Amino acid sequence: MSESDKDKKVSSYSVVPIRAVTGLLEKNSATGSSLFKTKLGKLWDVSDKIAIEFIVEIEKRFRSKNKRFGNFSSVTASLPRELKTYCKSDDKVVDKNFSTFCQGVLDGLAHGADEATASAAAGGNVVIMHYSSYEEESLGRVLIVLLEKRGMFDFDSDMRPEKFDLIDTKAMKQAALIDVELFDVSFPGNQGEAYLRFIEGSSKADFFKTALGCNEKIDNEKSVQELDAAVSKFINDHSIDLDLAEEIKEGVKKLLIDHSKPNSPPLNIGSVQKRIDKILPEDSELKGSFTAFVNENEFEVNEWISPTNYQANKVGKIVLKDDNKSYDVEVSENSIGSMDSNKPVKITEDGQYLCFPVSGEKRRAIMRLVGKMMDKDDET
Incomplete structure (x- = not known):
């Protein structure tokens, strides 16, 4: 040559x-x-x-x-x-x-x-x-x-x-x-x-x-985190609509929780693909593609995973911290929606603020912090 x-x-x-x-x-x-x-x-x-x-x-x-x-x-x-x-x-x-x-x-x-x-x-x-x-x-x-x-x-x-x-x-x-x-x-x-x-x-x-x-090297915690990231990328890359995306995330999370129970067998990527395929529409071209997606995008997911209950319940949650470490909040991704949605946590149109519902004694305590008093009747 x-x-x-x-x-x-x-x-x-x-x-x-x-x-x-x-x-x-x-x-x-x-x-x-x-x-x-x-x-x-x-x-x-x-x-x-x-x-x-x-x-x-x-x-x-x-x-x-x-x-x-x-x-x-x-x-x-x-x-x-x-x-x-x-x-x-x-x-x-x-x-x-x-x-x-x-x-x-x-x-x-x-x-x-x-x-x-x-x-x-x-x-x-x-x-x-x-x-x-x-x-x-x-x-x-x-x-x-x-x-x-x-x-x-x-x-x-x-x-x-x-x-x-x-x-x-x-x-x-x-x-x-x-x-x-x-x-x-x-x-x-x-x-x-x-x-x-x-x-x-x-x-x-x-x-x-x-x-x-x-x-x-890759332990269960890392594999679960990588699997969670792979599911999110799979949804985003294929522009899956919000309702179906929520169903997929909840389905995968439930599968992980089921396999975190005592004496449960290990979980592999193929099992996750089967769960996603059950949720996808019958005529979806994405059926049977998740395993290849994980491998081709080089997500570090071990062949077999044995998640703990703590690791499984961390799936689908995001942690929000400010640069000054003045707050540290963990939120379920599926609980966040626009201001006119029926989701409990709402995001402003510019994406800069999240609004959380506060009730009961927590609400009363927060109002005291900003110098405002509440009547007992207003705590609901």
Whole structure:
């Protein structure tokens, strides 16, 4: 591929492959051995369109599938330490340090498969690729993808791809995506956003995630908050009318409350989609689209959620605070309406003030604060 052709290809996809390598994870065929062995190939020629198309296809998978979120464990620090070393390498040793990191990934997967006493079917090709955005200056991302052995590529003797076939359903077993920019500023304290994302393909084996030394980061509270934000964006982006929007929000909230009860099973995004679909009109084109909407907009909602009653009841509420912290009010979104509505909380036409109904002793106390007295008969 010529430089001009390569530039056009990269520009059209907005990704720049930096380094890539293929590893092999397979059961040792030695008699009586139950251990996995590894082999690391030579670095790819990332100027080839194969690397770009692979990134694009895997990123599509990350956008379309339910994800798990996490960070590297600060206790198991060898792999993140090798990634840090690679990211800070100068040109003389950068290729070597990338290979060291990749070998560490393979060794971790082999050890994890051994610990899990996984069958030979757990093995496969492992593609590890570092790439960045064509438009942004950052440390980029690292993909770690476990594939069926020779399920997507024709490899040469150095395990470099000669041909790329689009991913079919069974070719990708599992994949991890590391946001290196977030990782660099977060590890080892792991404060802030999760920088590891996992998706599953044909395999659900836990060893892949645990082998990378991952601790799940997104807790139930964060997942519930993100789900609430996703519902609001779904409503706004599709201009759903107010009455239907209220019904959807209340339906999702009730679902969360139901799943917050003792001994209730965890909740997934698919269950939320089913609840929304029941509320939408029979002929709505939005039916069956909520799960994809959540994934494509990268809301950080874990595959399974077990909300507490407190977390579930926080859904659909907004907190209002002024800059001077002189008030702090929590209001249900569905209780707010225009001045001529029948909602209990009303907003002025310019949107600057909310009006709350006050009755009984609270009303009397507030009137005293502003120097006015009320008759007992006026307290209703």
